[in-house]
């Protein structure tokens with residue numbers, strides 16, 4: 236999962252690579268250890284078989300310092316490599332390349348914003364095929380409001396809540412990662428299908444959760460249009476992105492000043508598995524739904540890494 240700032244592409248696994256993955260455990264304590272265990276188990280059973288590491292973070296290594304440095308004392312970056320890394324890189328990369336094919340233009344001539352919304356979610360600003368900014372940070376907790384994660388927050392609140400409720404670090408971690416987001420607001424479910432069912436006539440809290448979720452996405456899209464100085468297309472992908480006409484319509488409502496005009500009928504009928512442009516012909520910025528295909532990128536990277 237986490238390659239820190241050591242890997243900007245997929246690599247053939249060697250002892251050195253394994254050590255580097257081990258060094259990144261501090262960044263992803265729940266993911267990198269089982270990833271390594273899998274690699275070692277395969278080494279034991281199939282010692283001659285080559286293995287390749289494909290990192291969730293690698294695609295975002297093209298970000299410049301102004302996008303990845305936090306406004307903390309610089310020592311935390313220098314000494315501990317605390318910075319924005321970003322995630323879902325394989326998915327953002329796949330849909331950006333696929334969007335270029337669908338738009339019939341070279342990727343290196345396009346400004347794209349990719350919106351990956353599954354249980355976790357992140358937005359990425361992509362210029363000429365390179366990630367220039369993304370909403371997840373040092374960990375996947377930053378950015379969008381997600382199924383159970385809070386996303387962006389006033390950091391002072393963490394201190395305040397811990398103090399008021401006398402929470403331990405792991406209790407607070409649990410609250411922010413597992414009990415917040417749309418589940419936290421709605422107190423119904425982390426699954427958007429449960430909130431969308433009978434929308435907008437469900438409960439006020441279900442509607443509020445959907446509105447907060449969508450508003451945050453809209454804000455990031457606006458921010459990334461500014462970062463990119465324009466945008467050719469916005470791409471929706473993953474569980475919610477591919478399947479939720481409701482979220483797509485809330486986010487893109489009143490974005491015509493930015494050149495986005497949703498075709499409500501096309502938006503309504505574009506579901507999982509289908510690729511499609513859901514804007515009107517006069518929409519300056521195209522909005523595409525593209526099912527992600529991380530497995531394909533992993534397979535292609537594997538072939539390339541083995542043959543390198």
Ligand code: AMP
Nearest residue numbers: 353354425426427428473474475478479
């Ligand atoms: P993923 O991690 O990409 O498989 O996405 C899983 C999430 O997608 C689920 O938790 C749901 O919130 C969301 N999802 C899946 N299908 C739908 C749907 N038909 N409408 C809205 N959200 C959906």
